[in-house]
Amino acid sequence: MHRRAICSVFCAMLAALLAGCASGAEPSWSGDEEQSPRPTVLAAGDPVDATPPSGYRVPAEYEPVRAVLITWRDYIDVLGPVAAASAAAGARVLAVKGPPSIPGVPPQQYQSLDYSTNSAWVRDYGPVGINEATHTLGMVDTQYGVRARNTADDAIPCKLAATLHSPCYGTKLVFDGGNYMTDGRGNAFLSRRIYEWNSGMRREAVDAALQTYLGARTIHIFDYATDPSGRPADGTGHIDMFAKLVGECKVIVAETSDEPFRSVTEDAANYFRDLACGSGRYQVTRVKGWVSNGTWYTYTNSLIVNRTVIMPFYNAAEQNVAAQRAYESAMPGYRVVGVNSESSIGDGGAIHCLTREIPSLGSP
Template sequence: MNNSIISLLTISIFVLTFQRGVTQDMKEADAWKYMHMLSADEMNRRNEIGKYFQATAPPASPVESLAEFEPMSGVLIRYPSELRFNLLAEITRKDTLIVLLPEDSGSSEKMFWNAIQLYEFDKTRIKMLTGKSNSHWTRDYGPMFIAGKDSIGIVDFIYNRISWGRILDDSIPCYIAKKLKFPYYAMDVVHTGGNYMSDGFGVAASSDIVYSESLTNGLTKEQVDQKMKAYLGIHTYHVVKDPNNTYIDHIDCWGKFLDVDKILIRSVPVTHPQYNKIEAVADYFKNQKSSWGNNYQVFRVYTPNDEPYTNSFIMNKRVFVPVMNGEWDDEALQSYKNAMPGYEVSGFLDSWGSTDALHCRVHEVADKQMVRIKHIPIRGAQGDKTDFTFEATIKAYSGKPLKSDSVLVFYKTDFGLWKSAKMQHTDGDIYLVQLPAFNKNQVVQYYIYAADQSGKRATLPIVGAAAPFAFATSDVFTGIKPTVASCETKVYPNPVRDWLNIEFNDDLISKEISIEIYSVSGQKMEHIEKSGESRIKISMENLSDGIYYIIVTHANKAESFKIIKKNF
């Protein structure tokens, strides 16, 4: 047999054996190594959590916890990993894969390079780190990142699995800080990354195990909140009861911040035993103010069989979603596309569990030289104004100054061409520009761009012109408040080109339903009345590109949805 064929067969057998064999080897060892839970020994040694942890002084104020959807430089995994190589290869297509290897004289590194030969990795985007760890859940024990006055830093915490079995895992944030040269801070709060999400503005959310587990280390709720503010800049901490009723109580098993004012929460059929608790937490967030001043837009993803669709991972302009090769996968991906227009959304199949999927096994690493843009968007109907002020806080963390001619607002009205206006530096990191009033009954779309002298650049929104901020120069439509898809009604796709689908749950099929489409200026474009149908298709071909509002009325209840018509 040809030697090259023999080599190829050998590699193929090795890869298949390795990807399945790691799991089997783990199963034959201790169950906790492949189950996302405490071992029996760890349960008996919970009093040792935090025993060897050395807290540091908090960082100088002000600081802000970075959101997952902010600029990142790479993805941290531990190898051997419970992740398929096609996913890891896809990460390297645009971003850096940081591989944490055990200290074994290079044998694991050789194994890794051999194992990936059949996959399309960009090997220039792979960075190897050698350090001791116990498990592959880098999300749970990996570092939290903060933006300080002059640098991006790492905040460590007491890993809530740090009993006798996983002391090495708890050392990883300090190790990453040293290897990648981040400033390092350590707070003595018992926590885990899978139970933490933040919005980049000082708002965060977790389930209440952050309180109960820190109490075992002698901290009250008030002390936990104080430390979260001192180390992470969290001034508003949404700590809620976990609605899933599982052993793990991690927020990423049922919810996820998608943007400053967007949160995705799983939904289940009314017959599901956790239906009431899941709906209660969704209602809670619907009634909370985001850092942008509006109530959270609560998006839903259907998980009737406890699919782990919320356990996704955002990396710059891409979203990696765990899928199950089931009937609800396409709908789950569409839920993300509706909520995150402009992002590249992809599904990845693996042996995911409802409490252990993609997000649990990866961790973002912040870009310590990022250009960071913060801005409160101008949104909705603005009425009659003589001018519009666009203001942003922009910081170049490379140490190089921003280019004075490269801090811009790009804007356009209705369907015109993009124009730009230079933002002026005023004080500190504040930049602004004032534009004269636009014509009435127009839609203004805009995004902010900044570049520094090191070559770093950024846009806000991060996807820029693909999904800009938008507002209307009219107050005709202020009576309509866009909401998001509920369990009763789904509207997709968004953006839409030709046909808009409106789906109803079984309870509404027999009811009379009224559908109205309005332009952003308040002009009624369509009125449809239907009954006895589970899905209605509406042609959008004759409508101009822009923003529209869909008003669905049924049983004396009105729901409104905002969509974008775009000729792609």
């Protein structure tokens, strides 16, 4: 084959790899098994006896961040810029199966972790950082559920805890991190998927586990968009696909005329407008979302790293500009960075789903 032709073939293959190829990457769900209620099943060796001590809390995502965890296997075109922006915001970058270096990430802020992994969706199987009364870090190992990825991925939280010399607390609760928001003061926000996943447990038992392991004192439950068969219309049913806490008493909620998302997003926006917070109510900022070729495009699937917001951009320039302005309006003083997430959104997630922040240590 001619040298130029060989180069063309190689470059095309490399471009496809770097794009994360939605057709070849593991989506954030895994077929019918992922769409139906999942019984609580423990993997061999899972720690289920240890519970966090009293005096801990789960920080809000807009609180200081010490590191960002990613898995370097799919959607590299998204993860590379996210890693660089995270480092620029003062966070270390921890990359499972990461390369020797990542452009834009200083060596002193980077660490590759040689863990086995099944997918790139670190938000769902990743650790939950905990600020304890002793100002030390801990991890919570929830159950990743019955799916093809509940082996290597499900082991990562406790492996990372060992790497960071932190305790790891195990629970039988089936839980995806993309379906959890907190204000860091005990208010937890989830979609009703949490009860469907744990259909073998009474609702009171699920709430008790959220309180024990995630520091949730008040639990707020939202509906999620479903297709005609009753399955999640976005593939996940996660709250991060339509809402984002961005500060004290501040939330961004998707806005759309496309059903079945319209009614869900309107209900969520109205709920927050009526929800007491401090001496008033939540400030609600709306940002456009839409459905195209069966994919739900959302800007709420973003990552906050200290004073920087890393938000998804798509091949929709006008919508990108409007969404960036919405973030800037809701979060004055923050740097807003857009990263094209077309390669991942069709598989059920964007920047939030592909990352997991590790909080800085300290008191509120």
